[in-house]
Amino acid sequence: MGSRASGRHTRRPRQTGSSAVRPPKRARTRTPRPHRHVPRAHPAGRAERHLRGLAPGARTQHGHGRRDALRLPGRPHRRCDHRHAAEPRRARLLDGDPPGPARLHPVARPRGSSTPHRLKTVLKESEAVDRPTAQPQAETLVDALLERARGSAADLPLFTALGADGEQIGQLTAAGLLERVRAVTGALRAVAAPGERVIVPALPGLDFHVAFLASLHAGLIAVPVPALHTRAQHRATVRSDRLMSIRRDCAPVAALVSTAEDAEDARHADAGPEPALAWIPVQQPAGVEAVPPAAAASDPTATALLQYTSGSTGDPRGVIVSHANLVANQRALRDRCEIDSETTVVTWLPFFHDMGLCTGVVLPLVSGAAAVSMEPATFVSDPRVWLRAIEAEDDVFAAAPDFAYDLCVQRIPEAERARIDLATWRVAANGAEPVRAATLRRFAEAFRRSFFREEVFSPGYGLAECTLSVTLGQPLFPTPVRHYDRTALAEGKAAPAAPSPDSVELVGCGTAIPGTQVCVVDPETRHPLAERVVGEIWVDAPGNCGGYWGNEAETAKVFGARIEGGIPGTEESYEGSDGGTREGSREASREASREASYVRTGDLGFLDGGELFVTGRLKDLLIIGGENYFPQDLEAVACSAHEAFAHQRAAAWPPAEERDGVAVVIETGERDPEVLAEAVRAAGIAVAKALPAPVSVFAVGRNKVSRTTSGKIRRRACAQQMAAGQLRPLAQWSSR
Template structure:
């Protein structure tokens, strides 16, 4: 593959002073900027310290950098050598320690690119990868650079799923799949070298990685990045920076839009103008109709074009994008087929991904409108590495079972829920997502900050019963259990065996904000949730 034919538009900007990555590390500090010239020179310095063993693409390079510019240049450096990039986080907090350990054990990296100093986290890395060569990115950036031949970008990636329902799964995306995924995204959202994106999701997460780091390499556009902690501290800065930079694309999960809208003050809106926004993407978790309607209602006050709001369906297995709704917001379809709650239309599949709905039992293709498992294949779809398999050994590319359940109507995709989130209560089937949506709709926006519906064994009844775990902003005084049970009764003929009101941010989540229900069950059984229960949780239902 040569530089001209790689498709990565940034290759033509190696001498350009145009901003490539702009990073806001704190809400009260000026950003740090790297031009495309700086990015390529730095990446080539780092690449000079990477020594692939054998076939370059079979060399696994873990990228674990706290600094966003280090991360971006380390990724490019890896691809300049032809090695396979494996993005991870460098934190070992409780909710990420298991993920990191799992990734290191399955990957057996040859090289670790990091920006850590000596300490507990660095020692932990050495324990996880005892046979790997460690390269400090900050030191490598100071290496001698003499220029040289025109660089080539490979694009090989071992990307891990978010792990909301199972341990994160490795997905091998070769150069062809990464190029296919980038091509699909650029075409779906009309991206070009003039594109300015505003991002804040973690860079090791598929939506943050592809949107914030990889797509600018593909288009030659500019990526404005704010740290996730900055978004949490000051959510309005997301839209303020979009205004300042006249950004035309941004992407985040559903919860993020609820979070920012519930915290926007009238005075904040005065300084926000999103009229330049062409694609405000919602994906990564169920796209709730109530959230879309809040965005549509808030849009005129924020200058947000209604047609810019684009519900989308994506996953690591497809590089990122599977489908997107691209019609007029006035015609956003919803459906209640196969569900007691409204489901958002996620649009037509991109050309680089083919979608098929299959019968859960026979795996045979179903007719349009029938409910079944969602399978994908195509140019942008990678290979899920089977448990126990070596990702370096040639694997047969096969259709991927996404784990989602849904249907197609006139080609458009509707996701009803996750197969693993199917609750069986008294012999009847319910999707956790439907129950959670019904509960969310009983309260004003912003009151419930997180929710998990589970079916757990009830020895007294000899069957599984419904349990609700609800994060609440503030106190629980304004929420009545009887109102929640009334919604459950009317919508599903159910009553919750127990409802626990928890402090905000008590539920375990993935890097993209998805609640990890399997961990919720474990934390409830072992009593960990007891310290997060809000006073008043046990008032009568």
């Protein structure tokens, strides 16, 4: 592949039915155009292109690809020097797409039930559906790798790693990846038997991909964990404590590291009370004998990994994820987003987290897509690297938690945004933490000149106990942003309301992905609830995992839950063609729901027109005066009360000494004592107006609010740290 003068990675070649490679396109001149904003069209899915009469290689009226036709004058030319035989996805400009201010659509309908304004001429209501496509049908991840390594795409880039400046630091084809996986498998088999556990830490470059897949190839159970710092392993840190807890829980026999030197350092550092591990380097010397996959590698029912939960409401627990869970869940995500061999997944998410592992490693293998990755630290240091990697590809799926989109707005100056072209970003998934409408609006407005449109956002909901995805917004359809009465929500009812200080703004997290059923249930009676009634979210899906490792009591509580009674609104679907009675239909509904096995998520929410709205965690719920209040709602109120707290993290909890009160701690970069005093007072008064109880507000420095590895607020940990005096406030205010 050719390299660009900028030093950043080149766009990957595309697979076609022929193995021929088209030579580089000749240079062409550009005709200057008046400086004006040109609304861009979304990269079209196959079904949408068919409706428009566009072939995958269709051209714009100027004979160039869409990216060039839409480029603003003066932008640097960012096309790759070399192109492959397959043309990228293209889409023509749609007539009547106004360049007005970016906005989210507060629609009163489920996503996919109607057509956004810009696609009305090409899509019908019935076409907002999930479309299974002819894609890899392997039943395990190892089989998917073998299938790809033996197919026509064997020598095309599969995984690409970028460095701190966006330069390519590693690339693996399917054939090359399989060769390395087989070499590591041989080393693992010398120290571990099938079914034993192996620690797979976050490793640099593409070493994690090799380590994870080699563990599965050897028939072992992978245990992804954060990066190991072997030279300082015994320092009392949260990360080392978490690792020791995981080792005690699953008793691994081996751990993978990058090099032989790393393995030697780890052996010297690993002198704790736990049994010693066999430390295996991923970078094996050339000529190591390759071995075939273990029988478990092709068994869909075999356990593939233990995904330890983030621990936002307690200690991490190892979720038992089978090969079938991984494949089924990511196939459903593939079909929802129409991901195929023309798609590139661009990610910075940590691979030890379920969202990073599934979207960055599993999804490309089960969909035929390629993936481009970078270290999380690279994104945090310079979010432009992530956006430029998206710009370099033709059809992009990229997922990130809510804070990441805010970070892009904060860290990238306006002048820099105008030089970034996000026209090919088709799916911007938002999950792993509460999705805020304000974040979506800010990002869409800030990057409108970069050809980003708000319909690209696809908020979603998921959890490790269901492998990952449960719901996701239909790509290229408006995100439902709705207001509900605050008082009614406290009583457990979602009553639509006009925007006002007395209403709560919530973002819809989409409908259930294919093959998944979501039900909102009364956690006490286990009876299903009607729409717009708040209850616990239960999930029945092929991605539902097998339980918690070595914890039968918690497994019985969470997995395999049964609903008492039929699901509201489903009676009609169980009426037979023979015109069965209404009573018979209700009985069929009750019987079907009794047979279904659900995962109790512990999350609270409600359904509105089939769209899932998440309101909080059951364990975090604040019960004041007999009514329910959600901590993230109070945190949002506090952060919006003063500019010193804008776009900051906060945690709310009931202090032990005040059963009906609430404490709120908020991060801030402000240090002026007078400004801080004004800020905590404003936040305290705002929260006090939202609930009838004593309020205490504490301002702390940035990065002081405890979070999980996925960025979720650890409210209980914050309460413990505040009680122990470990969180020293910069300012405080109390209504007492």
